[in-house]
């Protein structure tokens with residue numbers, strides 16, 4: 001285990017896709033790290049590789065070459081089972097389209113990650129669900145189906161689902177992309193609060209107002225990642 005404060009460390013990371021036009025080298029020799037407790041925005045034009053990078057960091061995809069250390073562990077040495085254990089233990093995901101299961105109630109949606117987590121006892125499910133629902137302010141919506149909630153409420157449930165296994169890292173892919181500005185602010189306040197509690201938050205966004213909630217911002221351009229100075233957040237993309 002590394003002694004560094006880095007929860008995410010990428011070294012010389014490459015990812016390409018082959019398509020009809022040949023090889024698309026999306027991420028080129030990426031060196032990037034995120035410290036524990038950071039709140040980081042990743043910007044970049046459509047197709048620049050933001051989701052690809054986040055998928056690798058969230059252990060949903062693998063780099064072609066280079067190294068990825070998650071909480072000090074070199075993920076290339078791990079089996080599929082070990083990867084899923086690491087993912088369940090450390091990472092919560094929030095997506096643009098919420099990705100709630102339509103024919104399950106809020107409570108049932110929140111039960112799904114608990115079932116995959118062997119360290120949570122079934123008798124504790126209800127208390128865990130109550131705890132995350134009160135955190136997002138939707139205690140009264142337990143038996144609602146996703147379609148009965150507003151977009152902002154659905155995204156808050158998705159954040160509750162990301163939180164329920166107590167991850168130390170929350171990865172968000174355009175979390176406000178489908179929300180109006182009031183709901184977007186609401187979701188960002190929620191994510192900021194989680195960061196203030198000590199969670200590391202990474203957010204892909206096109207929106208400078210979202211980046212402004214973060215301490216650091218980076219931009220992916222031509223396969224490379226570069227830091228953006230705070231005063232440049234507004235004009236980043």
Ligand SMILES: Nc1ncnc2c1ncn2[C@@H]1O[C@H](COP(=O)(O)OP(=O)(O)OP(=O)(O)O)[C@@H](O)[C@H]1O
Nearest residue numbers: 017018024026044045046047048049050051052053
């Ligand atoms: N599974 C895949 N197979 C082939 N090409 C892919 C795959 N995933 C991504 N790509 C390509 O990699 C490039 C980067 O895609 P990615 O989704 O990471 O971009 P992005 O910056 O997240 O874009 P957006 O802002 O539009 O979501 C694109 O050219 C895309 O077509």
